[in-house]
Amino acid sequence: MSETKFQSLKDLPTSHLLGAGTAMCAGCGGLEALHGIYDILGEKTVFINAAGCMSLLSVYPFTPFRGSWLYTAMASAPAGAQGVRDALDILLEKERIGPEDDLQTVVLTGDGSAYGMGLSATSAAIERGLDFIYICYDNEGYGNTGHQYSGATPHGARTATSKGPRGFGGHKKDLFAIWAAHRPSYVATVVGSEPLDLARKIEKAGELKGPRLIIVLAPCPTGWDYDPMETVEIGKLAVKTGVWPLKEYVDGKVAHTRVPRKRLPVEDYLKKQGRFAHLFDPHFQEEVVKEIQGRVDAYWEEFDG
Amino acid sequence: MSRMLLTGNGAAAWGMRLAEVDYLPAFPITPQTEIIETVAKWIDKDEIDCRMVTLESEHSMITAAGAAAATGVRVFTATSSQGLLYGMEMLYTVAGWRAPFVLVNVSRGLSSPITLEPDHNDILAARDSGFLQIHCATCQEVLDSILLAYRLAEDERVRLPVIVNLDGFYLSFTREPVDIPELAAVSRFLPPFDPENIRFKASEPVSQAVAVLGGGPYSYFRYQSHLAALNAASIFDDIGSEFGRIFGRTYEAVEAYRAADAELVFVMMGSFATKAKDAVDRLREAGQAVGLVRPRLLRPFPAAAFRQVLAGKKGAAVIDQNLSAGAGGILHGELTAALYGRPNAPNILAGFIGGLGGRDIGPEEFFEMAAVTRKAVDEGRTPPPRLLYTEGELREVRTLQKIAGIT
Ligand SMILES: Cc1ncc(C[n+]2csc(CCOP(=O)(O)OP(=O)(O)O)c2C)c(N)n1
Ligand code: SF4
Ligand SMILES: [Mg+2]
Numbered sequence: 001m002s003e004t005k006f007q008s009l010k011d012l013p014t015s016h017l018l019g020a021g022t023a024m025c026a027g028c029g030g031l032e033a034l035h036g037i038y039d040i041l042g043e044k045t046v047f048i049n050a051a052g053c054m055s056l057l058s059v060y061p062f063t064p065f066r067g068s069w070l071y072t073a074m075a076s077a078p079a080g081a082q083g084v085r086d087a088l089d090i091l092l093e094k095e096r097i098g099p100e101d102d103l104q105t106v107v108l109t110g111d112g113s114a115y116g117m118g119l120s121a122t123s124a125a126i127e128r129g130l131d132f133i134y135i136c137y138d139n140e141g142y143g144n145t146g147h148q149y150s151g152a153t154p155h156g157a158r159t160a161t162s163k164g165p166r167g168f169g170g171h172k173k174d175l176f177a178i179w180a181a182h183r184p185s186y187v188a189t190v191v192g193s194e195p196l197d198l199a200r201k202i203e204k205a206g207e208l209k210g211p212r213l214i215i216v217l218a219p220c221p222t223g224w225d226y227d228p229m230e231t232v233e234i235g236k237l238a239v240k241t242g243v244w245p246l247k248e249y250v251d252g253k254v255a256h257t258r259v260p261r262k263r264l265p266v267e268d269y270l271k272k273q274g275r276f277a278h279l280f281d282p283h284f285q286e287e288v289v290k291e292i293q294g295r296v297d298a299y300w301e302e303f304d305g
Numbered sequence: 306m307s308r309m310l311l312t313g314n315g316a317a318a319w320g321m322r323l324a325e326v327d328y329l330p331a332f333p334i335t336p337q338t339e340i341i342e343t344v345a346k347w348i349d350k351d352e353i354d355c356r357m358v359t360l361e362s363e364h365s366m367i368t369a370a371g372a373a374a375a376t377g378v379r380v381f382t383a384t385s386s387q388g389l390l391y392g393m394e395m396l397y398t399v400a401g402w403r404a405p406f407v408l409v410n411v412s413r414g415l416s417s418p419i420t421l422e423p424d425h426n427d428i429l430a431a432r433d434s435g436f437l438q439i440h441c442a443t444c445q446e447v448l449d450s451i452l453l454a455y456r457l458a459e460d461e462r463v464r465l466p467v468i469v470n471l472d473g474f475y476l477s478f479t480r481e482p483v484d485i486p487e488l489a490a491v492s493r494f495l496p497p498f499d500p501e502n503i504r505f506k507a508s509e510p511v512s513q514a515v516a517v518l519g520g521g522p523y524s525y526f527r528y529q530s531h532l533a534a535l536n537a538a539s540i541f542d543d544i545g546s547e548f549g550r551i552f553g554r555t556y557e558a559v560e561a562y563r564a565a566d567a568e569l570v571f572v573m574m575g576s577f578a579t580k581a582k583d584a585v586d587r588l589r590e591a592g593q594a595v596g597l598v599r600p601r602l603l604r605p606f607p608a609a610a611f612r613q614v615l616a617g618k619k620g621a622a623v624i625d626q627n628l629s630a631g632a633g634g635i636l637h638g639e640l641t642a643a644l645y646g647r648p649n650a651p652n653i654l655a656g657f658i659g660g661l662g663g664r665d666i667g668p669e670e671f672f673e674m675a676a677v678t679r680k681a682v683d684e685g686r687t688p689p690p691r692l693l694y695t696e697g698e699l700r701e702v703r704t705l706q707k708i709a710g711i712t
Contacts, residue, residue, distance in 0.1 A: 044507045048372070058515040060522055068505045069512040070375065072368055073398055079365030083330065083372025083380075084505060086356055090327045090378050091506075094354075101506035121368075124361035 006199040013039040019064030023056040027228025029219035030137035032192035040202040043067035045104045050077035052110035053144045075117040078125035081105045081132045111138040111152035126182040126211040134213040139220035147223035156288045158275045180249040185210035187249040191217040193235025217244045225274025237269040242296045266293045311483040313476035316444040317409045318343035320451025323491045327378035329357040330369040336473035337385040337411040363392035371399025377500030380406035386413035386427040400435025402514050405458035406466050413473040414662040422663025423473040425627040429635050437467040438603040440574045444481040447471050456544045462536045472576040538605045558607035561614045564596030572598045572623045577660050584671030608643035620653035620682040622674045626660035633690035653681045659693035
C-alpha cells in the first residue's frame, strides 16, 4: 500500500464534493464525517443506504451526491451492495460496461441498522468476502424515530426509551470486535472531528479490496441534547477521554491510531451532553459515572498491556 | 426442440436456463430447493454462464435480486411460503424500484401450524406487492411462463418484477413430459435484457429509490406502478399469442375449459384446477353443462377476460385454495368485485375453501359444489362460503386428539 497522501491537515481537500442544503440537522456529526468520507471516495461510488437519518439526504428530486444512490430498507443494505457489486462484476466480465464505468459499492447505515437489524446481513456479506465499504454513522440510538436506545447506546444515556433516573441500563455493543472477528480486509473507527485520521483511514479502505468497514462516532445534537456548535468539541472529547478509541484492524491485528496518553476524565465528555445531565443534576450519580470511567480504564489497560 | 420428463422444479430451472439469466441470488426452502440445486449443478459443470450467490435470508435475497436488476443484469430467484413472507418487506420495495426480474414461488401453506404442503396463502400475501403474478397448472406451463414473465417484466411499458407460481409437491415434485424449446427460438422470443436506463454506472450517476415527502409524489409513483401493471394485461395477451406462433402453445390470461356452452363453471387457480378439469369431464358425462375457468394471470387481475368468459353463465363455484381468516376466499372476493354490476355477469358466485395444506379435493366434492351452486342459482341466493371437510377427516382429527389425550 502506498504512503498516505494526507501528511497534515493542509493536505485535506479544501472544498466538499457532497452538496449542501440537505434535511440533516445543524451540527450533525454524521454529516460532518460523511463530507470527509465522500471527498476521498469520490463520485465513482454508489451509496446503498438503510433506513435512518441519512435516508433523507436524497429526497425526490434532489440529491447531494454526484455519484449514485440506492435506498434499500433497514435490514438489508449489505445485501443490496451484494446485488449491485455482483451485477457490476457481471457487466464488466461480459463486457457490457467498460472498466471506467465501475463503481465502489458503499453501504451507509446508522447504528440501529449496523448493530442490530442489519447485523446478520453484514456478517454474511463479510463471510462471502464482498468487495464493499460499510460506513456506519453511530449516533448511539434510533435517531430518525426520535432517538430511542439501540444496541449502540452507551451506559447511562437518556434516550426516548430510557428516561429513568439512571438512563440506559445496558452497555454499548462492541461492533468493532464483532466485525473484526469475521477477519475482513479492514475495520476502523473514526470521528468527523479528527479529519486527518479519518482521511487516512478512508484512503486506506479505498485502496483495499474485500469487506472494509468503518464505524463513525456521530455526535448528534438532536439526540444527545447539546448545542450544534459543540459537535467538533464533543467529538474531540470522545477521543481525549478514551471513550471513543481510534483504531484499525488490518491483517489480523488491531492497532490504535491515536493513544490518549493522559486521558481526560469521562465527566468532561458526559457533562457536555444533555443525555447525561441526570448523572450530575439534581445530584451526582457517582457510581454510574465510576462505572463508565471504569470500563474506559479497563479497555485501555488491556491495550496498554 | 427436445422432450424431457421434468418435475415442476426442473421445468423452472430449465426456464431460467433458457432465459440465459446472469444472476441468481438464492436461499434454500422446501419445496423450492431443487430449483437452485439444479442450477448450481449446471453452473458447477460450466453448462451455463450465471453467477449464483446464497444469501443469509430471503429478505437479503430479494434485496440482492432487486439491486442487481436495478444495476442492469437479468436476475432469477426462487422461494416458497415462509421465505416469501420473510422477504415481504423487500417484495414491495423492489417492485417500487421497478426492477424487472423473475421470482419463482413454489406455493406451500403458511405457519401456523407449520406444514410442507401447498396452498396459496403464501403467494396471495404478495398480491398487493406490485409484483405481477402468473399461476401455473402444468410443468410445461412453468417453463413457458418463465419466458413469458421475462418478456413481461422487461417490457418498457411494464418494468415490474414477476412471480411465477407453482404448487409445492403437486407440481414441484411431479414429473411430466415437457417440451424444451431450442435456445435460438427462445432468443427470438426473448432477446437479451436491454436495461436502457436501468443501471448504475460511473459515467451516468443516478439516484434510485429515493425518499419522497408528502402524499403527492408518493401517490404519483404508486399510481405509476399500478398503471404499468395494468399495461401488462394486454401485453400478456400479445406475447401469449406470439409465444403460440413460435412454440405452438398459446397462453391466454384466463384459461377456459369446456366453458363456452357451460351453465355453471368452476373457477380455480393452480395445479388443483387439473382435478377440476377431470370433474368437469365426469359432470359432462352425467349430463351437466359444467366448465372450468382458470386465471393464469392474477396480477394484473384479468377482469376483462373474466367478464368475457363468464358472460351469460348462471353461476360459478369459486374454489379458493387459500383462506382469508374472518372473510373467506380471496379469489372469490376479487372476482365478485370484477363482476358486480356488470351486464351478463353470473348471478351467483358461490365460494368454497379447499385444498389447504395440500388437502385433496375429491371428485365427489366437485359434484357437491356443482349441486350447491345449481341450488343457489335456482333459489337466486348466494350461499355463505363453504369450508370443504369430510366427516372422515373430522373423525381422523378426533382420533389424533384422543391419542394426544385431548377430550
Ligand atoms: C423494518 C423497519 N423497522 C423500523 C423502521 C423504522 N425506522 C426508520 S429509521 C429507524 C432508526 C434507524 O436507526 P439507525 O440505524 O441508528 O439510524 P439513525 O436513524 O440513527 O440515523 C427506524 C427504527 C423501518 N424503517 N424499518
Ligand atoms: S438526529 Fe442526529 S444524526 Fe440525525 S440528522 Fe439530526 S443530528 Fe444528524
Ligand atoms: Mg442511529
